[in-house]
Structure formats: C-alpha cells, structure tokens
Amino acid sequence: MSKRKHNLVGYLFALPWFIGFSVFLAYPLAASIYFSFCDYSVLKKPVFIGLDNYRELFADEVFWITVKNTAIYAAISLPAGMVMALGLAMLLNAKVPGTTFFRTVFFLPSLVPMVSLAVLWLWILNGEHGILNEVLRMVGIQGPNWLGDPAWSKPALVVLGVWGVGNAVLIYLAGLQDVPTSLVEAAELDGASPWQKTRHVTIPMISPVILFNLIMGIIGTLQVFTVPYVMFPGGSPARSTYFYAMYLFDNAFLYNKMGYASAMGWIMFLAIFALTMLSLKLTEKHVHYGGGGTA
Amino acid sequence: MNRLADFALPGFFLAVLATVWASERVVREDQPPGPVRITYWEKWTGFEGDAMRKVVDDFNKSQDRIFVQLLTVSNVQNKTMLATSAGIPPDVAGIFSANVAQFVDDRAVTPLDDFCREAGIGPEDYKPVYWNAVTYRGHVWALPSTPATTALHYNTAMMRRVGLDPGRPPRTIEELSEMADRMVQKGPDGRIRVAGFLPAEPGWWNWAWGYFFGGKLWDGNDRITANSPENVRAFEWVQSFPKKYGPNEVQTFRSGFGNFSSPQNAFMSEKVAMVLQGVWMYNFISMYNPKLEWAAAPFPHPADRPDLARTTIAEADVLIIPRGAKHPREAFEFIRYVNSRKGMETLCLLQRKNSPLTDVSEEFWRRHPNPHIRLFDSLAASPNAVGVPKLGIWAEYSAELNNAFEEIGLLRKTPKEALDAVTERMQPKLDQYLKRLRLREQAEAPR
Structure with a gap:
C-alpha cells in the first residue's frame, strides 16, 4: 500500500471521532467563548455586549456567594476525601482474609446513581425522623437539623461526599499494589517502623497516583452539582448550599441568560486550569515517577 | 492485503452516520394524507392527566381533520423552551401563567390575537383575572386550560x-x-x-x-x-x-x-x-x-x-403555541375546543377546579364534588385577585x-x-x- 493511501486509511479511521469532536466539542466550545461576550437567550440572536457579562459577574453578590460556598466545600471535602480514600486503600491492601469482599463493599456506594444517593441522604439527614439523628440521640446527642440549618448544610454534604470515595480507593489500591516489595523489604531489613515504611517508601512510590486523585478531586469538588441540586433546591437554606455550578445552571436554563452562564463557565474553566497548574507546580519535587527521575 | 478490508471499518462508521441521517429524514417526512397530527405537551400526570386525555379524546372524536397526540412531559416549561430554541417545538404546550412573560420576551410563543378574533374569543368570555394572565404587552399569547385560586x-x-x-x-x-x-x-x-x-x-x-x-x-x-x-x-x-x-x-x-x-x-x-x-x-x-x-x-x-x-x-395553567410550531392553525383549533364551555367544563370538573369562563352551566355546579367550589369561583372575581x-x-x-x-x-x-x-x-x-x-x-x- 502506498504511503498516501496508508495515510488516507488512517484519516478515515479517525474521521468519525473528528466529526464528533468538531460538532459536539470544538464548535460548542468556540461558540461559548463568543456567547460569553453576548446578550444571548438561545431563542434570540446573540447581541455582542463586550465585557458586560464579566463586569456584571464580578459585581454580582450571588456569584461571590457561590464562589465562597464552592471554595469552602472544596477546601473541606477534598482533603477529607483524599485522606479517607488513602486510609481505606491502605487498610484494604492489608493481607488479611476476605479482602476482596471488603474491597467490593467499600466500592459499592460509588455505583449508586447520584440522584438516588441524594434522595437516600435526604432521609438519613432528616432533622426530625432521620436515622443519623436517631443514632446520635441514642448516645445522648441532640443532632442538628442538617438540611435546614445553614451552619450544618455544608458539613452534611461533606459527610455525604466521603460516601463516594470508592473510585479514588480503587485507584489508590492499584497504585499500592505497584509498590515494589523489594523496597519495602529493604526498609524492613534496615529496621524501619511501619510508619516510616509508609512515610518513606509507600507514599513516595504512589505519589503520582495521589497527584492524579488530587487533580480529579479539584475538578470534581469545584463542579459539585447533582447532589446539592437535588437535596437543596435553590441552594437552601439561605443560599448556604448554592454552589457555582448550580448558579451557572440556573442562569442558563432557568433565567435563559446563556451569555452570562457562558461567562461563568469560562471563569470556572480558567480557575480549574490555574489550580491544576498550581498543584502540578507545587508537587513537582515531591512526585516520583517510576522509570527514574522526577517529572 | 485486501483493499476492501482496509476500508471496512471507516466504511461501516460512514454507513452508520448515513443511516442516522436518513432515518431523521424519514421521520421528518411530510405527513401522509389523513388527519393532521399535532403534538401537545402537558405537565399533568395521575387523575389530572387522565382528565386532559379525556378532553383530547373527545376532540379527536368530534372531527376527522386533526388528531392531537398528548404527551406527558415533566418540567414542561423548560423543555418547551429548549425544544423551541432547537426549532422542533410541540404544536401545543401546557405551561403556567407565571411563565408567559418570560416566554414572550424570549420570543418563544406565537401571538393568538388573530386566531382569537377569527374565533370570536375575547375578554368578555373570561373572568378578568384569567384573561389578564394570558395577555402581556397588549397581545394575547395563551388561553387558559385550568384556573386556580x-x-x-x-x-x-x-x-x-x-x-x-x-x-x-x-x-x-x-x-x-x-x-x-x-x-x-x-x-x-x-x-x-x-x-x-x-x-x-x-x-x-x-x-x-x-x-x-x-x-x-x-x-x-x-x-x-x-x-x-x-x-x-x-x-x-x-x-x-x-x-x-x-x-x-x-x-x-x-x-x-x-x-x-x-x-x-x-x-x-x-x-x-x-x-x-x-x-x-x-x-x-x-x-x-x-x-x-x-x-x-x-x-x-x-x-x-x-x-x-x-x-x-389567581393563577392558571395555560396553552401556548410555541414559535415555529408546524401546525399553528390546527393547534388553535384544539385550544379553542378546550376553551369551549363543553371542553372546559369536562376538564375542570374532572380536575375539580373552577372554570375560568364567565359562562358556567348549572350542571357544572351541580356535579362538582368540591363542597367549596363556589367560594373558589367567587374569589376569582374578587377585585383583590392577584396574579x-x-x-x-x-x-x-x-x-x-x-x-x-x-x-x-x-x-x-x-x-x-x-x-x-x-x-x-x-x-x-x-x-x-x-x-x-x-x-x-x-x-x-x-x-
């Protein structure tokens, strides 16, 4: 087969993807940049208004409330989830009978669809009849009204977020199983304590996995949407659970302010991009990739 | 190497794309002769949905030119808006009176002034608060399906x-x-x-x-x-x-x-x-x-x-013809039927609501199961009825x-x-x- 024909076949193979990519990804992406500079409500032609949407956003009190809520949620939920996932993964990596059973059990909650999960937790966290408060009552604690008290609604979501660490646990487990036993044994021979083995062998060896989970966690927590949208309509109580993605959705599909929502989308993209770059930069010296040298 | 085999997979993908394209064309093909089929999206389920289905069936049986296809759609106002912007709206949609202004400002509805004039429908036919609910910026944009107080x-x-x-x-x-x-x-x-x-x-x-x-x-x-x-x-x-x-x-x-x-x-x-x-x-x-x-x-x-x-x-469920609907005239025929005394009383009786019309039959009152229906009806005529x-x-x-x-x-x-x-x-x-x-x-x- 001639080289040209060879290439042609390659392009044809890539064609379906390329069509899909341009129609469903590249064009909408480019269009949303343009729309973010427009007054656009989908049904009417977009009218170019320059930086108005961005100017308005930065002066929008609710925008800042959602930024703050999202930042607080991410700041608590991300480390909590990562520590929890890593801890669970280490326990599940222990060589005890029944590990496969436990691994399955801890992964199971991740298979529950988000909306069912939200409805389930609505009942668990119910202030009057919720099982969580029943349990607390048994040990003599008067539980708060998790869903109705602005001080407790975000912690409730964090607790709920930990429920879904199964995916991260799975990735950590894969990483843990790649830690060469020779290194662990060498450390043992040198008289390292279990903590020292974890601190100086295991964690450095799985650092790329930790970084991966960190970045996925940043993206996931900053885009938190489904569960609070189902559990807390309108970000109630008193907008304490009104997150960035919810406000974006409301602007786009409730208020028909597509231009405004596009601007919010791009700000979100830039924020996530910057945070990802920052975490790559900050962890540069601490992440060890197999195959020699640091990245 | 077999030349045909090289192109088998890309060819297969192209064939899939072509089939999707062709099937879309077939589905959208002009309607075969027979009654004009119009689609109607409505929010109701349960007995409220059954009530509207009865009215639709009555309408379909009453003539042979138009066939209304009723589809239950949740969150109907948002989906109608999206379908309208995509250029494939239903012919009739049942939204809430509270949505009318937004739909009008977004150019998502067809004005009904001319249709109403032709059909002889005017403000005198409705209790003022409900007529007010379907008009905006001097035009009629919807007609009620069921009212409430x-x-x-x-x-x-x-x-x-x-x-x-x-x-x-x-x-x-x-x-x-x-x-x-x-x-x-x-x-x-x-x-x-x-x-x-x-x-x-x-x-x-x-x-x-x-x-x-x-x-x-x-x-x-x-x-x-x-x-x-x-x-x-x-x-x-x-x-x-x-x-x-x-x-x-x-x-x-x-x-x-x-x-x-x-x-x-x-x-x-x-x-x-x-x-x-x-x-x-x-x-x-x-x-x-x-x-x-x-x-x-x-x-x-x-x-x-x-x-x-x-x-x-006082609010109302209202029927609109989204902009870009394929059969606005037939759609209005149906809306007009719902707004006739017979259609409206069937619907409101089955949904146990009051009637938005000024002309209400004695039978409607007699057969209405809600013991307080006259209260709700008289409240609609109150000068302090607000929408x-x-x-x-x-x-x-x-x-x-x-x-x-x-x-x-x-x-x-x-x-x-x-x-x-x-x-x-x-x-x-x-x-x-x-x-x-x-x-x-x-x-x-x-x-």
Missing part, C-alpha cells in the same frame, strides 16, 4: 379541640395569628408537635405575602417595590412565627413533613391546622385523608385594611424573594434588611433587562 383551608376538628368555633374561621390576620398560637402543641422535650399556621407551609407563595397586606412587587413599569412598607409589614408578620416558636424548632418541625402529594402532607396528617392552598387541595384530601374534617374560607386580611378582604392568588407579576425576569426575582423569605425565617436578617437587599439587587437587573429589550426592539424593527 387560593383560600385558607382549615381543620375544623382541630379548631373544636382547642375550643374554637369551627363555623367561625379567622377573618383578620390578627385573628389568624391568635388562633394559630392557641393550636400549637409542644412535646415534653419542648419540640413542636402541632402548629396552627406556618407561613412557610407549603412555601409555594413565599413571594405573595405582601399582596395580602396591600403591597406590590413592582410598579407595573420600571420600578421594583419589594421593600415597600406593606411588603415589609407582611414579612414582619411572617417573621413573627419563627420569633414566637424559635427558628430552629420551626425548621426541625417542618423537616418532618412528607411530600405535598402524600398522606404525610402537613395539613393532611394534622400537623398544621390551617394552610393557604389552592382549589386542587380538595382532590388531595379526598385521596389521602378522606376523613379529614376541613373547610375553606377567604384568606384573612389585616384588621386595619378591610379593603383587602378576599385577597387571593404573578408579568415580568420577564420573574424567575430570578422570585428566587431572590424566596431567599429573603428563608433569611427572615432563620432570623438572619430583619424584614427591612432582607427586602432592601432584594430591591437593591433586582432594580439594576430590571433596568438592564428593559434596556436590552429596547435595544433589541430597535435593532429588529423594520426599517
């Missing part, structure tokens, strides 16, 4: 239990508060077990309390009036409940209520003795707690404002008011602070909205 629903057995006369419901807001206080029961742990009245239950008209005190949410033109003294007074009354009972106690008590459409509904399970509810409440009571002893009366007015007696929130403000930014405005309502309920802000904040936030939004609307009109005006 609200009234105070009260539990007569619970009144008797605390020594109140069940034949004498509260007439003033002050009486309402006083009776409500008498009905409160607390458990040994200090938690509320039963409440007389809570402004937050069911929480559907958090924006409307000002109207019961003579307030308005905008001046009908370009000023937001959320913080008018009447509205502040209304929110002060709203806040008096969490102040008396404790904000956390009220919150926890309310979190124990079940869904509206369930036997655990606060009113149906006798947790709250008096609620503001609509004409549909009768259906749900007969479904979930038929033994409940209840009655309905006009919602009370402030003692010093007798002129506000019989204030009611949702006809503002294109209503969705955003009502979200703001809901938030203010929550903040005062939790005692995080005073009513004045909360409503000042709403006004401060919404006024620039309204200014900008009106400005952009004007600019667009100028840009689109024929030169």
Whole structure:
C-alpha cells in the first residue's frame, strides 16, 4: 500500500471521532467563548455586549456567594476525601482474609446513581425522623437539623461526599499494589517502623497516583452539582448550599441568560486550569515517577 | 492485503452516520394524507392527566381533520423552551401563567390575537383575572386550560379541640395569628408537635405575602417595590412565627413533613391546622385523608385594611403555541375546543377546579364534588385577585424573594434588611433587562 493511501486509511479511521469532536466539542466550545461576550437567550440572536457579562459577574453578590460556598466545600471535602480514600486503600491492601469482599463493599456506594444517593441522604439527614439523628440521640446527642440549618448544610454534604470515595480507593489500591516489595523489604531489613515504611517508601512510590486523585478531586469538588441540586433546591437554606455550578445552571436554563452562564463557565474553566497548574507546580519535587527521575 | 478490508471499518462508521441521517429524514417526512397530527405537551400526570386525555379524546372524536397526540412531559416549561430554541417545538404546550412573560420576551410563543378574533374569543368570555394572565404587552399569547385560586383551608376538628368555633374561621390576620398560637402543641422535650399556621407551609407563595397586606412587587413599569412598607409589614408578620416558636424548632418541625402529594402532607396528617392552598387541595384530601374534617374560607386580611378582604392568588395553567410550531392553525383549533364551555367544563370538573369562563352551566355546579367550589369561583372575581407579576425576569426575582423569605425565617436578617437587599439587587437587573429589550426592539424593527 502506498504511503498516501496508508495515510488516507488512517484519516478515515479517525474521521468519525473528528466529526464528533468538531460538532459536539470544538464548535460548542468556540461558540461559548463568543456567547460569553453576548446578550444571548438561545431563542434570540446573540447581541455582542463586550465585557458586560464579566463586569456584571464580578459585581454580582450571588456569584461571590457561590464562589465562597464552592471554595469552602472544596477546601473541606477534598482533603477529607483524599485522606479517607488513602486510609481505606491502605487498610484494604492489608493481607488479611476476605479482602476482596471488603474491597467490593467499600466500592459499592460509588455505583449508586447520584440522584438516588441524594434522595437516600435526604432521609438519613432528616432533622426530625432521620436515622443519623436517631443514632446520635441514642448516645445522648441532640443532632442538628442538617438540611435546614445553614451552619450544618455544608458539613452534611461533606459527610455525604466521603460516601463516594470508592473510585479514588480503587485507584489508590492499584497504585499500592505497584509498590515494589523489594523496597519495602529493604526498609524492613534496615529496621524501619511501619510508619516510616509508609512515610518513606509507600507514599513516595504512589505519589503520582495521589497527584492524579488530587487533580480529579479539584475538578470534581469545584463542579459539585447533582447532589446539592437535588437535596437543596435553590441552594437552601439561605443560599448556604448554592454552589457555582448550580448558579451557572440556573442562569442558563432557568433565567435563559446563556451569555452570562457562558461567562461563568469560562471563569470556572480558567480557575480549574490555574489550580491544576498550581498543584502540578507545587508537587513537582515531591512526585516520583517510576522509570527514574522526577517529572 | 485486501483493499476492501482496509476500508471496512471507516466504511461501516460512514454507513452508520448515513443511516442516522436518513432515518431523521424519514421521520421528518411530510405527513401522509389523513388527519393532521399535532403534538401537545402537558405537565399533568395521575387523575389530572387522565382528565386532559379525556378532553383530547373527545376532540379527536368530534372531527376527522386533526388528531392531537398528548404527551406527558415533566418540567414542561423548560423543555418547551429548549425544544423551541432547537426549532422542533410541540404544536401545543401546557405551561403556567407565571411563565408567559418570560416566554414572550424570549420570543418563544406565537401571538393568538388573530386566531382569537377569527374565533370570536375575547375578554368578555373570561373572568378578568384569567384573561389578564394570558395577555402581556397588549397581545394575547395563551388561553387558559385550568384556573386556580387560593383560600385558607382549615381543620375544623382541630379548631373544636382547642375550643374554637369551627363555623367561625379567622377573618383578620390578627385573628389568624391568635388562633394559630392557641393550636400549637409542644412535646415534653419542648419540640413542636402541632402548629396552627406556618407561613412557610407549603412555601409555594413565599413571594405573595405582601399582596395580602396591600403591597406590590413592582410598579407595573420600571420600578421594583419589594421593600415597600406593606411588603415589609407582611414579612414582619411572617417573621413573627419563627420569633414566637424559635427558628430552629420551626425548621426541625417542618423537616418532618412528607411530600405535598402524600398522606404525610402537613395539613393532611394534622400537623398544621390551617394552610393557604389552592382549589386542587380538595382532590388531595379526598385521596389521602378522606376523613379529614376541613373547610375553606377567604384568606384573612389585616384588621386595619378591610379593603383587602378576599385577597387571593389567581393563577392558571395555560396553552401556548410555541414559535415555529408546524401546525399553528390546527393547534388553535384544539385550544379553542378546550376553551369551549363543553371542553372546559369536562376538564375542570374532572380536575375539580373552577372554570375560568364567565359562562358556567348549572350542571357544572351541580356535579362538582368540591363542597367549596363556589367560594373558589367567587374569589376569582374578587377585585383583590392577584396574579404573578408579568415580568420577564420573574424567575430570578422570585428566587431572590424566596431567599429573603428563608433569611427572615432563620432570623438572619430583619424584614427591612432582607427586602432592601432584594430591591437593591433586582432594580439594576430590571433596568438592564428593559434596556436590552429596547435595544433589541430597535435593532429588529423594520426599517
């Protein structure tokens, strides 16, 4: 087969993807940049208004409330989830009978669809009849009204977020199983304590996995949407659970302010991009990739 | 190497794409001869959906030119908007009167003026509040499917239990508060077990309390009036409940209520003795707690404002023809049938609502199962019947008011602070909205 024909076949193979990519990804992406500079409500032609949407956003009190809520949620939920996932993964990596059973059990909650999960937790966290408060009552604690008290609604979501660490646990487990036993044994021979083995062998060896989970966690927590949208309509109580993605959705599909929502989308993209770059930069010296040298 | 094999996979993908394209063409092909099929999206399920299905079947049987296909669609207003923007709207959609202004400003509906003129349908056929609900900026954009008004629903057995006369419901807001206080029961742990009245239950008209005190949410033109003294007074009354009972106690008590459409509904399970509810409440009571002893009366007015007696929130489910619908003429035929006395009375009787028409048959009253139907009907004719403000930014405005309502309920802000904040936030939004609307009109005006 001639080289040209060879290439042609390659392009044809890539064609379906390329069509899909341009129609469903590249064009909408480019269009949303343009729309973010427009007054656009989908049904009417977009009218170019320059930086108005961005100017308005930065002066929008609710925008800042959602930024703050999202930042607080991410700041608590991300480390909590990562520590929890890593801890669970280490326990599940222990060589005890029944590990496969436990691994399955801890992964199971991740298979529950988000909306069912939200409805389930609505009942668990119910202030009057919720099982969580029943349990607390048994040990003599008067539980708060998790869903109705602005001080407790975000912690409730964090607790709920930990429920879904199964995916991260799975990735950590894969990483843990790649830690060469020779290194662990060498450390043992040198008289390292279990903590020292974890601190100086295991964690450095799985650092790329930790970084991966960190970045996925940043993206996931900053885009938190489904569960609070189902559990807390309108970000109630008193907008304490009104997150960035919810406000974006409301602007786009409730208020028909597509231009405004596009601007919010791009700000979100830039924020996530910057945070990802920052975490790559900050962890540069601490992440060890197999195959020699640091990245 | 076999040449054909090289192209097999790409060829297969192209074939799939071609098939998708071709099937779309086939599906969208012009209709075969026979009746014109029109699609109709409606929100109702359950017995309300069955009622509309009956009317659709009657219409389909009454003639052989048009066939209406009824489709139940949840969140119908958003989906209609999206389908309209995609250029594939249904021919008829059943949305809420509260959505009309936004749909009009977004150019998502076909005006019905010409159709109405041809069919001889005019304001004289409807109770003014409902006709008003389907008109906006001087045009008719929709016609009602079913109407509603609200009234105070009260539990007569619970009144008797605390020594109140069940034949004498509260007439003033002050009486309402006083009776409500008498009905409160607390458990040994200090938690509320039963409440007389809570402004937050069911929480559907958090924006409307000002109207019961003579307030308005905008001046009908370009000023937001959320913080008018009447509205502040209304929110002060709203806040008096969490102040008396404790904000956390009220919150926890309310979190124990079940869904509206369930036997655990606060009113149906006798947790709250008096609620503001609509004409549909009768259906749900007969479904979930038929033994409940209840009655309905006009919602009370402030003692010093007798002129506000019989204030009611009058809303309607409405039928629109989305812009770009393929068969607007046939769609209107159907809407017209629904708005005939026969069609409307079938629908409203099966849905146990009042009729929006001025001409109502004696049989309608006789056959209507709701013992208080004449109250709801007469409330619709009240000079104090109010509808949702006809503002294109209503969705955003009502979200703001809901938030203010929550903040005062939790005692995080005073009513004045909360409503000042709403006004401060919404006024620039309204200014900008009106400005952009004007600019667009100028840009689109024929030169």
